Amino acid sequence: MYRKVFASKVFERKVVLVTGGCSGIGRALVLRFAQAGARPVILDLHREELDSLVLHLREHLNSDAMGLVCDVSDPQAVERIMTLVTERCGGIDLLVNNAGITHRSRFADTPRAVFERIMAVNYFGALYCTQAALPSLLERRGQIIVLSSLSGFVPLHLRCAYNASKHALHGLFDTLRQEVREAGVNVLLVCPGFTATDMHRNALAGDGSVNAPAPLAVGRVASAQDVAEAIFQGALRRRTQLVISNVGWRGQLLSRCFPRLFQRLVLSRTARG
Structure with a gap:
């Protein structure tokens, strides 16, 4: 009970x-942390x-929430927002780098x-936010949570730019840790x-336009609420890595040990989309 x-x-x-x-x-995380009194x-x-x-x-939820318009890919805008948040709230205890976009097109x-x-x-947005928030996070001995993806270690079909951005996040934040x-x-x-999120509804096509391909999935599709709960529990325990997928460890093993088999599996599941 005490715990x-x-x-x-x-x-x-x-x-x-x-x-x-x-x-x-992102929304599910906001609601979950608000429920915890954040x-x-x-x-x-x-x-x-x-x-x-x-x-x-x-x-x-009787939550003292604040909503701010910000394009995380604009470093000046990020600096202004972080300064404003620090002035109004006194600092930042936990930064969740969740903003991201994807695409569906061949290289x-x-x-x-x-x-x-x-x-x-996906990459510079997380970098800018982390750089701007880091002094406050250091002062408060806080946390940084970065939303990567299964594609951070398992390549997804027709997602070359997206995959590359997630690999870059691992390189940056594994070092920062x-x-x-x-x-x-x-x-x-x-x-x-x-x-199950709205990200793929706004996926970019090869020409840069927004398209809405059919949802693609290998294995069970998780709800945003389930993922948020797992992240919340991981934050409570101050974990360093969290793989939330019933195909996560299998995908990693297949990708590294049997790459051709894994690629055939992914292609057979995703080429229909």
Whole structure:
């Protein structure tokens, strides 16, 4: 009983900043941390969705939430937002780098601009937010949570730019973890498998336009709420890596030991989309 009561107080009044927090896993995380008594700060591109979520949090969870419009791929905008959050809230205890976009196109059909846009949001967005929040996180001995993907170690078909951005996140944050561990800051890399979110509805085509391909999945599709709960529990325990997929370890083993077999499996499941 003591441990349950203690766990319920860990994030009480802690400032938890979530990028891309209005939909999917980001929204589920905002709700979960708010339920634990945290003060959510939500960054997203859409003012109406932010206002709606903040109102919901205040009316249903009595949460002192804040919603701010921010494009995480804009370093100046990120600096301004982080300064504002620090001034209003006193600092940041937990940063969740969740904002991300994807695409569906072959490498030969994907222009450089699409690669640059994917990296700008998925990789540099996380880098900019972390750089700007790091002084506060160091002062508060906080946490950084990074939403990677199963594709961080298992290649997904027609996702070359997306896969590359997730590999880059691992290189950056695995290194950062070593640098900030002694200062008391934890870095958790989260690798969800196929999850029911809106990300693929806004996937980029090879020409940079937004398309809406049929959902693609290998294995069971998790709910955003289940993934958020697993991440919340991982944050409670200050874990360093979390693979949330019933095909995670199998995929990793097949990809590394039997790459051709794994590629045939993925192609057979995804080529239909």
